[in-house]
Amino acid sequence: MTSIKALLTKPFAKIVAKRIKRWSSNPLETQEKVFQKLISEAASTVFGKDHDFVSINNHDDFVKRVPVRDYEALKHYVERIVDGEENILWKGKPLYFAKTSGTTSGAKYIPITKESMPSHVEAARNAILMYINETGKSSFVDGKMIFLQGSPILKEQNGIQLGRLSGIVAHYVPKYLQKNRLPSWETNCIEDWETKVDAIVEETLPENMTIISGIPSWVQMYFEKLIEKTDKKVGDIFKNFNLFIFGGVNYEPYRAKFENLIGRKVDSIELYPASEGFFAFQDKQDEKGMLLQLNSGIFYEFIEAEHFFDESPKRITLKDVKIGVNYVMIISTNAGLWAYNIGDTVQFKSTAPFRVIVSGRIKHFISAFGEHVIGKEVEQAINDALKETNASINEFTVAPQINPEQGLPYHEWFVEFANAPENLNTFAETIDQSLQEQNSYYKDLITGKVLMPLKITLVKKEGFKDYMKSIGKLGGQNKIPRLANDRKIADKLYQMRLVK
Structure with a gap:
């Protein structure tokens, strides 16, 4: 009634x-x-x-x-x-x-x-x-x-x-x-x-x-x-x-x-x-x-x-x-x-x-190589990959890897999966393809062999929660930046051994 x-x-x-x-x-x-x-x-x-x-x-x-x-x-x-x-x-x-x-x-x-x-x-x-x-x-x-x-x-x-x-x-x-x-x-x-x-x-x-x-x-x-x-x-x-x-x-x-x-x-x-x-x-x-x-x-x-x-x-x-x-x-x-x-x-x-x-x-973007990748693009790309592979995530963030130990630089994606895809390579390839379709600068850098395609680094279960807790920003209105032009978050995740 x-x-x-x-x-x-x-x-x-x-x-x-x-x-x-x-x-x-x-x-x-x-x-x-x-x-x-x-x-x-x-x-x-x-x-x-x-x-x-x-x-x-x-x-x-x-x-x-x-x-x-x-x-x-x-x-x-x-x-x-x-x-x-x-x-x-x-x-x-x-x-x-x-x-x-x-x-x-x-x-x-x-x-x-x-x-x-x-x-x-x-x-x-x-x-x-x-x-x-x-x-x-x-x-x-x-x-x-x-x-x-x-x-x-x-x-x-x-x-x-x-x-x-x-x-x-x-x-x-x-x-x-x-x-x-x-x-x-x-x-x-x-x-x-x-x-x-x-x-x-x-x-x-x-x-x-x-x-x-x-x-x-x-x-x-x-x-x-x-x-x-x-x-x-x-x-x-x-x-x-x-x-x-x-x-x-x-x-x-x-x-x-x-x-x-x-x-x-x-x-x-x-x-x-x-x-x-x-x-x-x-x-x-x-x-x-x-x-x-x-x-x-x-x-x-x-x-x-x-x-x-x-x-x-x-x-x-x-x-x-x-x-x-x-x-x-x-x-x-x-x-x-x-x-x-x-x-x-x-x-x-x-x-x-x-x-x-x-x-x-405007401060959260990646343009370490002139690509100017923005939040909307990375969110669209990961959404495309989730639909393609039926995976689901808890959280993610992206950082540039400018000085890898070997090979070309690349974008490193830190992803905490709720339900991981059967094939992580397919997941990464779908993201990379979506980014290239959305951002012509990124595509030129990949095809021009300035960057190698992105790499995915797995974050442990509740890893992002532990990271936010470590910096005193757990809960409330606080949220993980989707991307950055530096490796402050990336380095911290490694230092805390939150990556697999």
């Missing part, structure tokens, strides 16, 4: 879907309004005065006055806010700092303001409502929902709350979901990830779980512990579990493994959240790409990844983007980030409406 709550969700979903259609159908006008409001609201801030915001009338003016920056270049402004100053990047003080681990700067403090906070919550809610509106499925709202995330315990620094984004968002769960939501507050506060997952298993086993959400690699650990405890597939343990919500990494390399762990196919929704903003969510089950959030206080610019490291790369807005081109995404937000390079690369799958996929990281 359908509950009143499930029935009421459908008309609410319809209203939200109409609102979303209104702004997604007028993307350029929506973005222009966001741009003008951002400039106006921040004109009297320190940053606004430093960059003459009062003279900015259009995007060309903005480009002339505000250079593209990463966290390092913005850090001196952020440090002033951390020290307690107001009206620096945005009016007043932020509500929170989302603390993330930077690759070069140590801890990064990303501001979240009272203007930006709602979009972090509403976008995830809207993704579920769009799913309900499209499919008509709403009975899952009566079951229990789990969101695997970081601890909600926050610290305070000069009047600003400090914590991980997922922990901050945990404080904003709507009242109507509080009773449905797991894990409990006490379990969510457990810092040690393995202890936390064990506690989550105990809490969820007797419940009617209908939605499970989190980064695939960490949800996988939860699923495996459930199966170990019960000797049943996840879909048999939770009969009404039919919706998996994920973000952070491409799900495709995990899909076969997950379907095996669950024992059946379930619907999924992809999200694109980050500490800097909630950028996109999957709005259609049968469409590739996520709907770019254009009315959430974020103004977007794009630079072709191929030209990003040029002296003066061209910055374009939505009106000039093209489908299939790899762009570095630049954002300006109502949290006070201005022409900010978050480090992600995206590709547009549609321009009516604007839908994107995350294609990789």
Whole structure:
């Protein structure tokens, strides 16, 4: 019998879907309004005065006055806010700092303001409502929902709350979901990830779980512990579990493994959240790409990844983007980030409406030999090999081998299989062929005998988990980089004897 709550969700979903259609159908006008409001609201801030915001009338003016920056270049402004100053990047003080681990700067403090906070919550809610509106499925709202995330315990620094984004968002769960939501507050506060997952298993086993959400690699650990405890597939343990919500990494390399762990196919929704903003969510089950959030206080610019490291790369807005081109995404937000390079690369799958996929990281690529292989290409290649061989994986990463003991250099793929292929050579050849088809530079290097075809190095069971634990990044929002231009991860895997 359908509950009143499930029935009421459908008309609410319809209203939200109409609102979303209104702004997604007028993307350029929506973005222009966001741009003008951002400039106006921040004109009297320190940053606004430093960059003459009062003279900015259009995007060309903005480009002339505000250079593209990463966290390092913005850090001196952020440090002033951390020290307690107001009206620096945005009016007043932020509500929170989302603390993330930077690759070069140590801890990064990303501001979240009272203007930006709602979009972090509403976008995830809207993704579920769009799913309900499209499919008509709403009975899952009566079951229990789990969101695997970081601890909600926050610290305070000069009047600003400090914590991980997922922990901050945990404080904003709507009242109507509080009773449905797991894990409990006490379990969510457990810092040690393995202890936390064990506690989550105990809490969820007797419940009617209908939605499970989190980064695939960490949800996988939860699923495996459930199966170990019960000797049943996840879909048999939770009969009404039919919706998996994920973000952070491409799900495709995990899909076969997950379907095996669950024992059946379930619907999924992809999200694109980050500490800097909630950028996109999957709005259609049968469409590739996520709907770019254009009315959430974020103004977007794009630079072709191929030209990003040029002296003066061209910055374009939505009106000039093209489908299939790899762009570095630049954002300006109502949290006070201005022409900010978050480090992600995206590709547009549609321009009516604007839908994107995350294609990789501008810092995470391999171009040790001029090949410029990106995340999307390696993920597509391994996915092709998994389909070809019916294998499944737990995790993988790729590094260049520039100075082999003998022979030509090559790309070394570190793979932890859940179900290894019968023939590893066929698996490697399929990957290599897929990469050559996707990347002409890589193909030229292989055919020109500059590189030899890639080699696969097997990682021991739970090897990547042990590696992440060794660097203090087990669980939460942490994930293994798919590829790197150096051998820091590769060397560590060898040093820890995590490879076979």
